[in-house]
Amino acid sequence: MRIDIDKDACIGAGQCALTAPDVFTQDDDGYSTLLPGREDGAGSPLVREAARACPVSAITVS
Template sequence: MRIAIDTDRCIGAGQCALTAPGVFTQDDDGFSALLPGREDGAGDPLVREAARACPVQAIAVTDD
């Protein structure tokens, strides 16, 4: 699994971090970021739900 965050689109709503806190966090400016070592989703079943929860579709999840 590959996760990409469009930082130009992200508005810092935080829905990803609330939905999948084991994979997503928010940086110092409040925008979405991946936790270190979790760039592949770490098998978290909520990653796709977190992408769907993003109000501006800033997160793309693809299978490798």
């Protein structure tokens, strides 16, 4: 699984981090980022749900 976060589109709503906290977090500026070692989703079934929860569709899962 590949996860891409469009940093230009991200508004820092935090829905991804709330939905899949084992994969996503927010950086010091409040924008979405992947936790170290979780770049491939780490098998979390919530990654796709987190992408759907993003209000600006900044997360792509392929």
